[in-house]
Structure formats: C-alpha cells, structure tokens
Amino acid sequence: MKTDKIPQLIDAFYHGETTPDQEQELLWYFQSEEAEEKLAEEKELFLQLYRSTPVDVPSDLENKLSRLIDKLAEEEKQKPTGMSDKRPASKRKRHYN
Numbered sequence: 001m002k003t004d005k006i007p008q009l010i011d012a013f014y015h016g017e018t019t020p021d022q023e024q025e026l027l028w029y030f031q032s033e034e035a036e037e038k039l040a041e042e043k044e045l046f047l048q049l050y051r052s053t054p055v056d057v058p059s060d061l062e063n064k065l066s067r068l069i070d071k072l073a074e075e076e077k078q079k080p081t082g083m084s085d086k087r088p089a090s091k092r093k094r095h096y097n
Helices: 003-014 020-031 037-049 061-078
Strands: none
Touching (some): 003 020, 003 037
C-alpha cells in the first residue's frame, strides 16, 4: 500500500469525499503495522468508527422516539400563533406605531 496517499485519504474522509473502496483502504492501513505513530489519533478514531462490535440498542427505543416525536408535534400544533420567537423579550425587535 502506498502510504504517501494516506494523508490525502484522511483529509477526503473528514470531508465526506471518500468512496467505500478508499475507506476500506484506510481501514486496512490502520489495521496494519505500517500505520505511522504520528497518525495514532486518526487510527484510534477510524478503528472506533469501523469496529465490528455491535452496539446495544434498547428494543423499545423506536417506540419511545415515536411517542416523543408525536408529543412534540402535538405541542407545536397547540402553540398560539406568533409565539415562535423564543428569544427573551428584551432581545426582540420592538415595533412601535
């Protein structure tokens, strides 16, 4: 693997511009012995992002989120019109006739 292009791939990764093949190349690099010590922070971050350990998600999470979304939507419907400005009254622009 050409390690001279790793910094460019890392930069592209941080900007969301890498292809799946390029991300696989980075993963192989960081899993190899070739990974440079000066890239230790990137290596740790990248390996955490691509770890194969599954994340435990509570079985009722989807239902809880749905109920919360519904509740917030209902609260939004019940707000009087003109009450959407959440800034303190002292920060709102005053209109005098």
